[in-house]
Amino acid sequence: MSYLDQLLKGTKVEWLPLGDFANYEQPTKYLVESKNYSDSFNTPVLTAGKTFVLGYTDETEGIYKASEKPVIIFDDFTTANKWVDFDFKAKSSAMKMITVKDESKILLKYIYYWLNSLPSGLVEGDHKRQWISNYSKKLFPIPELEIQKEIAGILDSFTELTAELTAELTARKQQYSYYREALLRFEDKDVEWKTLGEVGEIKRGVAFTKKQAVFGKFPVVANAPEPICFHNKFNRNGEFIVVARSGANAGLINYWNEELYLTDAFSIHPNDSILNTKFAFYYLKKHQREIHLMKKGSGVPHVRASDFEIYKVPIPPLEEQKRIVNILDKFDTLTSSISEGLPKEIELREKQYEYYREMLLTFPMDNLEE
Numbered sequence: 001m002s003y004l005d006q007l008l009k010g011t012k013v014e015w016l017p018l019g020d021f022a023n024y025e026q027p028t029k030y031l032v033e034s035k036n037y038s039d040s041f042n043t044p045v046l047t048a049g050k051t052f053v054l055g056y057t058d059e060t061e062g063i064y065k066a067s068e069k070p071v072i073i074f075d076d077f078t079t080a081n082k083w084v085d086f087d088f089k090a091k092s093s094a095m096k097m098i099t100v101k102d103e104s105k106i107l108l109k110y111i112y113y114w115l116n117s118l119p120s121g122l123v124e125g126d127h128k129r130q131w132i133s134n135y136s137k138k139l140f141p142i143p144e145l146e147i148q149k150e151i152a153g154i155l156d157s158f159t160e161l162t163a164e165l166t167a168e169l170t171a172r173k174q175q176y177s178y179y180r181e182a183l184l185r186f187e188d189k190d191v192e193w194k195t196l197g198e199v200g201e202i203k204r205g206v207a208f209t210k211k212q213a214v215f216g217k218f219p220v221v222a223n224a225p226e227p228i229c230f231h232n233k234f235n236r237n238g239e240f241i242v243v244a245r246s247g248a249n250a251g252l253i254n255y256w257n258e259e260l261y262l263t264d265a266f267s268i269h270p271n272d273s274i275l276n277t278k279f280a281f282y283y284l285k286k287h288q289r290e291i292h293l294m295k296k297g298s299g300v301p302h303v304r305a306s307d308f309e310i311y312k313v314p315i316p317p318l319e320e321q322k323r324i325v326n327i328l329d330k331f332d333t334l335t336s337s338i339s340e341g342l343p344k345e346i347e348l349r350e351k352q353y354e355y356y357r358e359m360l361l362t363f364p365m366d367n368l369e370e
Contacts, residue, residue: 019136027090048075072098110148158353176331186314197309200270208263234259279321
């Protein structure tokens with residue numbers, strides 16, 4: 001509370017119903033009529049949920065000019081909300097628009113940050129309109145306008161940093177995709193092609209259930225990238241590729257370089273004197289969508305090890321394979337690692353933002369006036 005105390009400088013904080021200060025507007029005038037969305041159109045169509053931008057419309061009438069008057073969009077059933085400062089159209093009447101009644105007393109961005117510091121308080125099966133029945137009645141702390149601006153400015157800084165890092169991550173993923181496509185395109189090159197069965201061994205996993213596990217340190221891997229449990233024995237070690245055999249993830253390609261127990265999947269073990277294991281993984285991963293389409297079966301879909309034995313892969317010189325792996329490993333670390341690179345940086349910044357938001361918006365209730 002020390003930093004907040006410094007901001008308040010002993011001034012009192014009023015607590016009054018949020019509905020006294022916030023306007024609640026139906027988006028009827030701004031609802032999109034056409035379902036013909038295209039990235040070539042100019043005006044985004046919004047929802048307050050995770051999707052946020054549903055698409056872009058070419059409609060030119062009934063556009064809310066948030067570039068002139070920013071707004072909070074609020075889903076009346078889920079309480080999901082977004083800050084919007086660009087022109088848009090709305091998808092559904094369930095999305096309400098929140099503005100302030102008197103900008104000389106209340107800063108809308110301050111309301112936005114305070115809203116997002118609240119637990120939703122939703123009850124399963126409750127379909128009440130949340131703004132009128134709940135949020136408009138919530139007691140809202142009102143420090144002086146300059147203090148509201150200071151708090152919003154600090155939180156804006158964290159939000160902008162996270163947005164910049166996210167944009168950087170998106171750019172790096174696009175760059176990674178471009179280089180992966182270019183580096184692993186061999187159809188038009190003079191290179192030898194061999195089947196995986198010719199340049200490696202394919203081993204089927206062992207039937208196994210969680211009940212059979214004797215707890216130990218070795219992950220039990222089946223048809224998903226995460227272990228299903230841990231066991232005291234392993235049946236795979238070294239570098240290899242795992243292909244999920246059945247279920248929704250059938251055909252999912254993963255790379256492992258540790259001891260594990262393999263069950264509802266099969267592993268590919270390239271001959272490293274011919275085919276670099278990581279190179280083979282990147283090549284198969286590039287063709288993940290095509291591999292998913294190899295699924296068979298009307299019940300539980302599955303892929304067959306025999307289909308991978310005849311699956312053809314390019315065999316450039318080993319030095320070239322290692323060069324490609326080195327480049328793609330760097331991009332993979334930057335974009336995908338949970339302990340390194342941009343995702344970890346974004347995670348840390350989001351935690352920092354949440355910490356400061358909690359600190360700056362937890363006002364002392366002893367200033368609550370009767």
